[in-house]
Amino acid sequence: MFALEVRNLSKSFGSLKAVDDVSFAVPEGSVFGLIGRNGAGKTTTIRMMMNIYLPDSGEVILKGSKIGQEFKNMVGYLPEERGLYKKMSVLETLLFFAELKGKTGKSIERKANEYLERFELSDRKNAKVEDLSKGNQQKVQFITTIIHDPEFIILDEPFSGLDPINTNLLKEIILDLKKQGKVIIFSTHLMDFAERMCDHITMIDKGKVILNGSMTEIKSKYAQQNVSINYRGDISFLNGNPIIEKIEDYGNSTGIKVKQPDQVQELLKALVENNITITKFNANEISLQEIFVGLAGGEIEGASKLEVKNV
Amino acid sequence: MFNRRTLSIIKRELREKVLSRGFVLMTLLVPFLFIGLILFQMYLMSYDSNATASLEIISGSEQITSAAQKEFSSLPVVESGSYKISYATMSKEKFDASLPSLQNELMGEKLTGLIYIPDSAVNDKRIDYYSKNPNNNSLFDKLKGSLNKILVNIHFAGKELSDKEISYATKAVDFNGFRISGSKNIKAEGQGNQALSFIFTFLLYLSLIFSGTMIMRSVLQEKNNKIVEVLLSSVDSKELMTGKILGAGITGIAQMAIWLLPLIMIISTSWFVLPKDFTIDITLFQVFYVLLNFFIGLITFLGLFATVGSIFDNDQDAQSSMWPLMMLILIPFYIAISIQNNPEGMIGMVASMFPFAAIIVMPARMALVDIPVWQFVLAVVVNIATMVGIFPLAGKIYRVGILMSGKKPKWNEVVRWLKYKY
Structure with missing residues (x-):
């Protein structure tokens, strides 16, 4: 059973084909990785899944029907380019983002306090965001992503810019959410992270899908x-x-x-x-990195010529 | 477009703006700024009237000299000691000959000016003024009346006219303005409405610029702080834009209402008594019309400023590219000021019903002349049509712009955004 299906998505910006006929399916309860180098089309694909961009063609299907606002309400999205209102207090920030998802009242305030407790931010809840350290701002950002108890968590390059402590914290959150049966979709260009965390992956390069499937299948296929x-x-x-x-x-x-x-x-x-x-x-051992290099050629870390940042 | 998410955004905008120090200061300070400006102007005027001058009046005959001496000694500026006048009698030829020797005195600080009244002035009222600054209107204004009186007195001396008749002849014409309007009685008009027209112009201009730059900054900030994509995961760009604009619009209209509150109180209560020359002839309906007209215009401009904010990703680029918008505010501002002289003129009338211009010019004109109902209605229709026409375009550019970063886009690229399927 698939939680979410992406069917034949395409998107061009002028003459640049950022995403070219991309299809994949995200199984229920999985940690799903969208993998490729910078500029491969991951962010554009995710933005189309989030209904931030309209696709030129193709569709995203949630339980049989096209995604819309109700999907947005059940998603916690952490974009690669992320930030908070600097002048708002920590608690105000959490309540505001929950309110946008339709969650208000005492119960959400209790939840906000629980999360602040868990992330050791209780004493800073009335501080302005700009007065927090960068690491603590990142923690607040994580909480805003999950405070409304989303069914889906979509993380675009979640580990970029995180310090080691928060990297571990985020990994814990992801595994915790997985245990709760949530669907986690994340994009990354870091193969070893994907390898350790994902059950399913879709690898894209230059806007096209080059590999698709469950991690164990892919590995056994390429490892022989x-x-x-x-x-x-x-x-x-x-x-x-x-x-x-x-x-x-x-x-x-x-x-x-x-x-x-x-x-x-x-x-x-x-x-x-x-x-x-x-x-x-x-x-019979192969790393995701090796599979990627074998399929796409070139170094994964190197910036692609087709860099399409934030279009 | 309008739903609970939009409402959440409006609430946040209001919390952030209305409670900000800048807003409170601005709202409270503007009336004081006005009073300050008026006091400053009064000071300048009194400073001018205190200006000192030392003059020499030379006339062609004893008769004129003694009349002048008698007349000027009772002039307030002379009595107060601001003007010092010395007198002499000299024929035209003798005066012309001695002029070179007076040159040094006139060039220095000692003598402000030299007035020569030839005998012929009694018949043609032509007198000469010699000075470093020969076009000193404030000095002329102070002396004109007395000089006229002296010459007229001498001209009519021995012609069997009564003092009363002469005093009539020397009196200047006094214009008394009456406003003619459709329904009301004909009333004498002071300068109150002219001041009101200026106040409307100034407040509308100030508020459009202030609210506009504020929303532009706010959009830029959301882009720079990278909040915008986080927001877009919960709301769509239309909801975000609507929420931000309505939030800023409500803030702006509240501010305007606070500024106009004294006016509303003057009209609707008898707590304040204005000096006779400054009575204001305006109805409560017109004040509310100003607010309505402003609200529609404000929303339009907020949309445009938000769009400019979305196109760029730093303050400098945005500031340097918002001049077309500033023109849309500045040109009507100047028109509104210029129509004070002739509110029925063609430019004023057209501008008061022209897209964008109607926002500032109509209230300014309304304070000065009676406006037919159809013009009121047309101005509102034009403003609404402008707003409705602009929003789909502004919304499209905004939608693309807020997710763009990197190099400054060119205008033709921005036009291309309109065609993107977003």
Whole structure:
């Protein structure tokens, strides 16, 4: 059962096709990752899901019907570009954002106080937002995202600009919400975060979907011919070897792809015979990063030429 | 467009604005500013009347000299010692010859001016004035009446006219203004309505600029603080824009109502008695018309200013690009001031029913002349039509603009935004 379906979304800005026929489905109760480098079209896709942009074509379906205001009310959205009214007090801020979602009254005020307690901000609830530290402002921002008890949580590059403490805090929140059965959708260009947190992913590059599915399926599919090794010595003899499809250096590990799944043992043998000291040999293991590089080419961290920021 | 989310935004805007120090100060200070301006003007006028001068009056005959001596000695400025006048008698030829020797005195501080009254003045009233500043109107105004009287007295001396007749001949014409209006009795008019016209013009101008820049800043701030996308996850851009504009509009109209409160009290109660020359002829209905007319105009301008705020992402760019809007306020402002001289003129009449201009010019004109009902109605219709015409465009630009950042967009790009499917 899908909680949310994105069907054939496209969006252009002038001559630039930011999102090109993107489709995916978000299963109930999942942590869903929308993955791609900066400028791949993640934010534009999410903005269309949030009804902030109208798609040129395509639609977003929630339980059988097109999304509208009622969807906005059940979503907690944390955009990449985020901020708060500097002159408002912390409590006022929380109540205002809850009010926009249609939640008012004593119960929401109690909830705001609970969250402030949990995030150790109780003593600052009457302080102006501008007087808080940046880390505490981020905490207030998290609370505004979830205070109305949303069914869906959509986070666009949630970890950008967070300090380590808040990064952990946000991870805890996400896992906590997952336990409560909420659907969490987040976009990120950080592959290792996605890898650790997501059950399902959709990978997009240059506005197009290049990979789609559950994390375990994807991994087992791409892992069969892949070996990740750490070693000392010179492996240049492998270049041109008929069993090798390609070798990629990822810095702290090297990924080797063999042509057939059953050639993994042959590779190990060849390495040992050539006196290479193996410190780690991980067969059938592939990182999301490796899959992405294999599919999209180039470095994930590098800024794309097709940078479409905030359009 | 209007729902509980819009209401939440309006509430927040009001909390932020009405409780802000700037708003309270502005609202309270403007009336004081007015009183201050009037006092300052009065001071300037009294300063001017205290100006000292030392004059020499030289006339072609003893008869004129002694008449002048007698007449000027009772002049208030001479009695108070501000003007010091010395007298001499000299024929025209002798005066012309001695003029070069007086040049130094006139160039220095000692002598302000030299008045020569030739004998011929008794028949043609032409006299000469020599000074560094030969066009000193305030000095002329003070002496004119007395000089006229002296010359007329001598001219008619021995012609068997009574003092009464001569005093009539020397009297200046006094215009007494009466306002003619459709229904009311004909009433003598003081300067009250002229002052009122100026006050309307000034307050409307001030409030449009003040509220306009305030909403522009507020939109810019939401963009800069990156709140806008957080807001858009709960409300759509139309609700946001409507809420912000209505919030600022209510603030503006409340401020205007507070400013006009003294006027409303003067009309509807007998607590205040204005000096006879400053009585105000205006009805309560007209004051409410001013408020209504202003509210429609304010909403229109707030929409435009909010749009400008949404296009740019820093104060400087926005400030330097809002001149077309400032023109839409400044030109009507100048028209409204200029119609004080001739409120029935073509420009004033057209401007009082012209898009944008009607907001300021109609109230200014209304205070000066009686306006037919159809013109009142037309001005409101034009204002509403302007508002209705502008909002779809403003809303589209706003919707695109608030999520744009980065380099300053060009105007043709902004026009292209209108075609975006957002």
